[in-house]
Amino acid sequence: MKFTFISGGMAVSLLLAAGGAFAGQPDPASGRDINGTCAACHGDLGEGGKHGEYPRLAGMSAKYIGQQLRAFRDRRRINIPMFPFTQERELSDRDIEDISTYLAAIELPTQMPDFKPTDDALTRLTVAMRVMQIPRAEGDVGKGALLYDKACGSCHSKDGGGRGSYPALRGQYTRYLDRQLKEFLRDGRLHEQEEPGPGLLNKFSEADLRDILAYISTLDD
Numbered sequence: 001m002k003f004t005f006i007s008g009g010m011a012v013s014l015l016l017a018a019g020g021a022f023a024g025q026p027d028p029a030s031g032r033d034i035n036g037t038c039a040a041c042h043g044d045l046g047e048g049g050k051h052g053e054y055p056r057l058a059g060m061s062a063k064y065i066g067q068q069l070r071a072f073r074d075r076r077r078i079n080i081p082m083f084p085f086t087q088e089r090e091l092s093d094r095d096i097e098d099i100s101t102y103l104a105a106i107e108l109p110t111q112m113p114d115f116k117p118t119d120d121a122l123t124r125l126t127v128a129m130r131v132m133q134i135p136r137a138e139g140d141v142g143k144g145a146l147l148y149d150k151a152c153g154s155c156h157s158k159d160g161g162g163r164g165s166y167p168a169l170r171g172q173y174t175r176y177l178d179r180q181l182k183e184f185l186r187d188g189r190l191h192e193q194e195e196p197g198p199g200l201l202n203k204f205s206e207a208d209l210r211d212i213l214a215y216i217s218t219l220d221d
Contacts (some may be wrong), residue, residue: 024094026062031102034095038103041081046103047132052173054081056132058106064167065100077189108132110171110220132220137174139207139214147212151200160219170219177216181209 035046038057043049046058057065071077072086073096085091110133115124149158157163160170169177183189184201201209 026097026101028098028102028105030095031098031100034099035102037085038099045108045130046106047108047130048173048176052175052179055176056108056172057103058108058132059171060104060168061162061164062097062100062104063165064162065103066096067165069096069100108171132171134171134174134217134220137210137214137217139211141211141215141218143208144211144213144215147204147208148215151204152212160216169216172216174213174217177213181213 035044038046041049041054042057043054046056048054048056068077069086069091072079072082073091075087109131112131113127115127148160152169155163155166156169157166160168162168162170180189181201184199187199204212
């Protein structure tokens with residue numbers, strides 16, 4: 001999710017736009033233009049960057065992406081790299097709808113296809129750049145599966161694909177998920193509908209959380 005650096009021409013589309021909630025159809029073409037700024041951290045295809053320093057956005061639900069952008073903008077979720085993008089140059093509701101819709105529509109395969117002998121090097125390279133495979137994380141996958149199904153599956157879905165305002169965990173960088181777990185545990189970030197104070201993750205041991213991450217890292221195989 002790369003929202004830190006804003007280049008000259010691209011900044012025009014991200015300037016402050018006052019007003020209420022955006023009413024109308026999102027414009028994916030506008031979202032693609034806005035993504036020129038996001039790509040500095042989150043990748044041209046929303047694939048994330050620096051091996052999980054910046055999370056994958058491609059394929060996340062538009063509802064979730066929009067929700068988080070508004071949380072950054074309204075200072076309900078504090079993130080220093082996002083500050084220049086969402087607060088010094090406040091995103092309009094129109095911008096948020098456009099970029100959320102664009103990113104949500106990007107599909108990143110997790111396996112290389114069977115190429116035809118006639119496919120040239122450029123075709124193969126272009127396809128390869130879209131493939132995203134998360135390395136397996138260490139831990140007890142079997143135990144992690146049981147814990148995930150019991151505590152996480154009802155919101156994030158059984159296959160980790162997310163649901164509505166709950167993000168997909170499948171295909172997300174394990175390094176990023178681990179960092180977010182630590183944020184939840186120290187109350188630096190709240191689960192949806194949670195009040196300040198000990199959250200649902202606090203009932204798990206460190207080993208439990210490691211096993212859950214190990215299981216999640218298998219879901220995109």
